[in-house]
Amino acid sequence: MPTSRAPLPLPVLQADCTACFALCCVALPFAKSTDFAVNKSAGTPCGNLREDFRCGIHTRLRDSGFQGCTVFDCFGAGQQISQVTFEGRDWRAHPDTRAAMFEAFPVMRQLHELLFYTSEALALPAAAPVHADLRTALAKTEALTRADAATLVALDVPALRQEVNALLLRASELVRAKSPGRRKNHRGADLMGARLSGADLRGANLRGAYLIAADLRRADLRGADLIGADLRDANLRGADLRDALFLTQAQLNAARGDTATRVPTTLTRPAHWAA
Template sequence: MPIPTSPALPVLPVLQADCGNCFALCCVALPFAKSTDFAVNKSAGTPCKNLQQDFRCGIHTRLRDKGFQGCTVFDCFGAGQQVSQVTFGGRDWRAHPETRAQMFEAFPVMRQLHELLFYVAEALTLPAAAPVHPALRTALTRTEALTRADAKALTSLDVGALRQEINPLLLKASELVRAKVPGRRKNHRGADLMGAHLSGADLRGANLRGAYLIAADLSGADLRGADLIGADFRDTNLRGADLRDTLFLTQPQLNAAQGTPTTRIPPSLTHPTHWHPTNP
């Protein structure tokens, strides 16, 4: 996504994964349970059985075929390379086993910080949200500074409290933008819409924050201007849907959904490979 630039703003870390500069932290630090998303159980801090010595995945091109769909959905927002190369200065957990515990504990904290940066940076690109931009700039600067903290500071950080401070700013930005969307705007915040039939629905400017849209049919729906922060798109049918100009849509949300190359999405995001007919 485009990151706002200004002499008054900090230079932000890259907010998308760069696996080549990460020590496979998502494959080690995080746990997963055997399910439709993962073929096996894995505890936190234990390397995935598919992880190779060079920190690459041995089945990367066959993850979905092998039952690891969850891996294709996950995105660290660039937290992996930040922890690997900045927090720990390029010392990997295999060559420096003394870093393991703190590195694996710091990674999920950093991911949350990067996700917050992603949302705040997007809000700062929205002209209609100008009244809340000063407070957002302060939040951006503070959060960016936290991403440069040492491992001890990161692991003791109360990210939940930080989210509670920033979320009202993001909500206000959303309200200011959606107020300019014509027509009656639907409020489905936190709604249980699992399996809902919403094909062709007019959801322009809707509030879908935290909505459960698992396996819902949104084919052909118009979601322009909708607030999608935290919406659960697992197996959501987005074929033919229009998601241009949506608010706070992330790549992991798209990765979790079903769509086609004709599904319209923001230019800062990409169509997942499994949306192409030649890919399962």
């Protein structure tokens, strides 16, 4: 089995809303649904946004119909755009920055997401054969995060993602090969509502799988690759997610768990999970 994940070497990959100009509340659109109580177009401030760039209903987002906000993670892209790319000039005091700032933010988020995954892969001893290439990809991606807004907007993000993803997949294969038993391949599978209670999913490939409302109670997901897996409303009560590969805080926040759910030490048990 893979060893416990080491702390991420790049603390900038953790969102710091106090250093951001509420970009996720303005730049991104959302549609009225079970995740959002209203419609909002891209570039329009959310009606709950205060003048100090803080959310007026932050402590009651779920009760107010804004569950989608509680599962979003910019991986630190917000403060990077706000404090580095635009050098602390906010879009209210400097309206000329609005268009470029809002267009560059989604690009930066994808770059920071790639940095998050690459950093994790570099912390996995079993992935050592691909570490040199991962370090090169990390340096390249990190350099791009320091580019100006025009360069960010013109970046071919899909090509970069494909390049980095090939390395992440190789790292995943090396780590999962050490998992015991037959490793299941459910990559991109439609497992919405699937009954997987108590399932042995150690070392499984669940990349991009649809696990919406799946019953994963007491399932063993150690060493499973969960990159891009949709865990909205998945029942993780009693599940073992220690050493799950590429699991994010946003995925945990979107799922349902309890105090018996075992999570990686690098992540935090969501406050809304059952006791």
